[in-house]
Amino acid sequence: MPWLLSSQLERLSASPSQRQCERTSFAFYCSVREQLPVWMLEDMRSMEVFCWEDGRPRAFLPSEALLYALVHNHQDYARYLLNRYSVSALRALRCSFCCHSSGSPHLTVAVRYDRVSILSMMVEALKDCDTQSKRQDYLDGCGGCSHVADAGKTAVQLAVELSRPDCLLLLLVHGAQADGLDAALQRLVSSNTTERRHAQRCLDFLLLFLPKLPDLSHHLQDERQRWQSLLGNEVFSWLCGLAPPPLLLQALRCLARSSPDHITALPYFLQLHSWQ
Structure with a gap:
C-alpha cells in the first residue's frame, strides 16, 4: 500500500512481519519512482521486497x-x-x-x-x-x-x-x-x-x-448543423447513410483491415486530416 504514510501503516498492521513487508513495499515503490537502475530494482524485488498475502510474506511479482x-x-x-x-x-x-x-x-x-x-x-x-x-x-x-x-x-x-x-x-x-x-x-x-x-x-x-458502422442518422440529424461543422459534409453524409464514404477514407479503411500496421507509416499527405 504505497499511498499510505508510515504512521498509518503502523496503525493498520498487526504483526511485525506485516509491518516490515509494508515498509519494504513502500521503499520499492519509491525506488521505482526515483528511476533507480534496473539491476538494483530487480535485486530489491527478488531478494529484499515482500508483500503480505494470506498471512505470510511473498516476493513482488x-x-x-x-x-x-x-x-x-x-x-x-x-x-x-x-x-x-x-x-x-x-x-x-x-x-x-x-x-x-x-x-x-x-x-x-x-x-x-x-x-x-x-x-x-x-x-x-x-x-x-x-x-x-x-x-x-x-x-x-x-x-x-x-x-x-x-x-x-x-x-x-x-x-x-x-x-x-x-x-x-x-x-x-x-x-x-x-x-x-x-x-x-x-x-x-x-x-x-x-x-x-x-x-x-x-x-x-x-x-x-x-x-461495421451503426445507424447514426437519427442521432446526428437531430443537430444537423453542429455535426456538419464538426465532421465535415462528406463524413456527416456517410455516417447518416446519405452518401458513400469519401474515397480516401474508404481506401484507408481497406488498408486498416488488410495491413493495419501500415496506417502508422502513411506519409503526411495521406494522414487522416486529408479527408476532412
Whole structure:
C-alpha cells in the first residue's frame, strides 16, 4: 500500500512481519519512482521486497513491478520486465480487498497515464501469447472488481474517453476491438478547442477500424448543423447513410483491415486530416 504514510501503516498492521513487508513495499515503490537502475530494482524485488498475502510474506511479482514502472514511466525497467518475463509480466493481479482476481489492468493503466512507449512494448509482448483468443482477452479485457480504477472499461474505451489518440491507434493496430463510437462523438462535442484535436483523431481512428458502422442518422440529424461543422459534409453524409464514404477514407479503411500496421507509416499527405 504505497499511498499510505508510515504512521498509518503502523496503525493498520498487526504483526511485525506485516509491518516490515509494508515498509519494504513502500521503499520499492519509491525506488521505482526515483528511476533507480534496473539491476538494483530487480535485486530489491527478488531478494529484499515482500508483500503480505494470506498471512505470510511473498516476493513482488513481475506483473506488480510492471505496474509501478507504468505509473512512474520507468521505461527501462518496463522493457526489462517484458523482455525477461514476456506475457507473464501482464498476468492478472489478485485484489487485496476482496481476494479475487482483478484482471490484468496494465493496458488501462498505460492509457490512463498516457504511457505510449510502454504500451507499445506491452502490445508487442502480447504476440507471445499461446493462442489468439488469449491475446484477444488481454486486448479487450475490462479488469474485474467494481472498486478497481477504470473497472468495466476496455483500454480502447478508456482511450476514447480520455482522448488518447496515440494509445488508441496502438491498440487498434494490434487487434483490439474498435469500440466506443458514441463516446467518441460525445467527446468531440464536449471538448474545448484545445482538446478537440485529440478527440477528433480518436474518432478518425475508430472510423478506420470499425468493421461495421451503426445507424447514426437519427442521432446526428437531430443537430444537423453542429455535426456538419464538426465532421465535415462528406463524413456527416456517410455516417447518416446519405452518401458513400469519401474515397480516401474508404481506401484507408481497406488498408486498416488488410495491413493495419501500415496506417502508422502513411506519409503526411495521406494522414487522416486529408479527408476532412
